[in-house]
Structure formats: structure tokens, C-alpha cells
Amino acid sequence: MAAKQSVSLQKQLIKTSLLSAIWAGLISLFLMVGFGLYHVMSVHDELMDEVADMLIATDLTQVNGKQIDELSEEFDMHYQLFRGSDLLTQSEKNEEVNTTAMAIENGHHFVWSDGQLWRSYQQQDDGLTVQIIQPIEKRVLETLQSVMGYAGILLIVWLIQWLLLHIYIKRQLKVLNIFSAKIAQKSADDLAPIKLPHPILDELAPIQTQLNYLLQRLELSLQAEQRFTADASHELRSPLSAIQMRLQVLKRRYPDIQQDLEVIQKDVTRGTRVLENLLILARLDPTDTAQVEKQKADLQQVTLQAFEALQPFADEKGTHWKMNTFPLHINMNSELIYTCIRNLIDNAIRYTPEQGKVQIDFIDELKTVIWQIENTGLGLTEQEIQRIGERFYRILGNKTEGSGLGVSIAQKIIQLHQGTLEIAASQLGGLKIQIRLPKN
Incomplete structure (x- = not known):
């Protein structure tokens, strides 16, 4: 089962606050686009009315159509003026558009023609008929241009808000980092109450x-x-x-x-x-490595001392030994490492059958050394191997005397030396215990 990934409270607060601001800004932007489009539609419809009134009221024998042409060109409007069925005048660019989009009824209408949406208008007065069309695209672009500045300002505001949120929330949550540091400093020698700077968060x-x-x-x-x-x-x-x-x-x-x-x-x-x-x-407190005084010592010498202390026990059982060791100096507490190695050798002898075999190996790596012991046996199940190291645990059906504490003590001592102890099945049929210790 995969471990659950941790989540940063600071990032979550910044994310939530910023997303709220972004949603509020986007809603405001959409509302502005809607109101802006409504306003542009109203203004352009009024312009259509004005152009139609000017066309009907203009004396075509005079040069008064210049203002109308300027309006139609500026706002992309196309117009036609009829008396009955006779075309009196039209905008200069009418040949570029399909005039079938012109309204056939008085008033404003939406018309779909030539693959786009148009706004059309028709007005009749004194036998004259004015028809005007304008692409809706023109109105939409004008609306977007009017809100583009607001969108740019909104983006800048979001960036400033992100920066301020990052600074402010980090400052507010600094007390959590202080709290965490004070908890991490606690040990068996220091269990005094934790004091935090005021004002303290109500939730904390x-x-x-x-x-x-x-x-x-x-x-x-x-x-x-x-x-x-x-x-x-x-x-x-x-x-x-x-x-x-x-x-x-x-x-x-x-x-x-x-x-x-x-x-x-x-x-x-x-x-x-x-x-x-x-x-x-x-x-022993495995979390307090400072309580262990360490100095350079020969791991081989400590191993030999532990072996010599248990030699009579091994001879009594007829245990055969194989030791692939060599002088190896590392930083350690000799007395504790001696206790650890003695316990593991004692266990290996106890749980090895009569005339069995125990093998000890050294492996010298770049920054660590490996001390390894394995013995012959009848084989162990995976469940039994996993339970080795529990206090007072002894394999059922085994008549060998023991306290069930040897491996537990060894594990604590190795933890104090910032090393690791691994337990696995041995190819010899018994158990293999591998200790990895840092050289310095």
C-alpha cells in the first residue's frame, strides 16, 4: 500500500485564496463582457436609427452624404435607400456584401448570411425605404477591446495578490515551523513545556x-x-x-x-x-546518538573478543566456524558493539544444530562496513523472520534456551551508531543477519 503524500498547508491556503480571487475576477469579467456587449448593441442600434433618419432627411442633390459615408465606414455599416423599387443611393462597399441580408421588415433583426451573423435594420417614411446591415463581429470586437484593459489589470492584480498571499501566509504560519522545531528538539532529557511567541494562533x-x-x-x-x-x-x-x-x-x-x-x-x-x-x-535510547561516546576501534578485534568469550559454548555443541575477517577500524563504542556482536554470535550458536556451521564475513565499502553472520538450520518461514527482533520472541518448537532479547538489544545498539540491521534467510539453511555501520 503506497504511503499517502503529504500536503503543504501554506500552499493549500495560497491556492484556495488565489482561486477564490480568480473565480471572483472571472465572474466579474464575464459580467462586464455581458453588460459591455449589451451597451454596444444599444449604441450601434441607435447609430443605425440615426443613419436611417439622416438618409431619409438628406437632400440627395446636395453633398450631405459625406457624414453618412464616414459613419458607415467607421462602424462597418452598409445601407441602401429606395423609393419604391428604385435604388436612390447605397454605401460605397455594398458590392462587397450580400445585400440579401437586408431586413425585409421594419425594425432591428438578426440575420445569418454568408457564414456570419448580421444585425439588420429597415425604416420606411414618405415612400422612402432605408435598409442597413452591420456584422455582429464588429460589435463583439469593440466589446472585447473595451474590456481588454480590465482583463490586463485583473491579471496584474492576481499576480500582486499571489505575491502578497505568499509573503503574508508564510509569515502567519511561521509559528507552525517554530512549533515543529521545538517538538523536534524534545528528548528524554528535555520534556519541559513548549512555549510559543505571542500572539499565538487560536487554532494552535x-x-x-x-x-x-x-x-x-x-x-x-x-x-x-x-x-x-x-x-x-x-x-x-x-x-x-x-x-x-x-x-x-x-x-x-x-x-x-x-x-x-x-x-x-x-x-x-x-x-x-x-x-x-x-x-x-x-x-538505551536509540534516538539519542549523542549519548554514545565513540572512538576509532578495530571491528575485527571486537569480533574476536566476543568469539573467544563464547568459544567454550561453541565447542560444547561442536560448532564449525568460518571467519572471513580483516582489520577494520571504524568510529564506534567498543563496549556496545561488543555486546551487540556477542548477542548475535550467541544466538547463532544456540540456534545452530549439533555439528552445525557459523560463518562471519566482513565487507568493506566506500563509506560503510558490513558485518554479517549466518548459520546452518532447518529453514525459517517469512513470518518467523519478520518477527525476529521482537522482544521475548522465540521460535515455537525450539528447545534452545534464550531470553528472546538478543536481537532487540543489537538493533538498539546499531541504531545508536546510525547503522542498519537486516534479517533474512541464509543459504546455509538458517538465519543471516547483516549489520551496516558508517565508517565515520
């Missing part, structure tokens, strides 16, 4: 209040956990150590029940190991 105030309340509860929970960790370390470790000592005494005093006592001692040892692992998990 409840979020700030609830978040500060959550931080307060989280701080109390962490304090309780720290107290529990300290108390558990003292209250549980001491009795377990005392039990171990008493078991040693009982084994010497009652050798006939030594086998039963060894079973009890293994259980106590396992309980001690679980306790120590829990304490390690409680102390």
Missing part, C-alpha cells in the same frame, strides 16, 4: 496545551521507569546472586542431587541474563 493553542500535558505525563512515566530500573537492578540482582552462591554450596554438600541443582542453576543463570538484558534495553 489547544494543540500546544494538550502536547505540553502529554510531555508532562511522559516525563512522569520516564521517571517511574528509571526508578524501577534502579530498584530492579538492586532488588533482583542481589537475590539472584545469593541463590547462585547457595546452589554452589548445595552442590558440594549434596552431590547425589547435583544434576537437579544444575537444572535450577541454569534457570537462575537464564533469569540473571534476562534481567541484565532488560536493564540494557531500559538504559
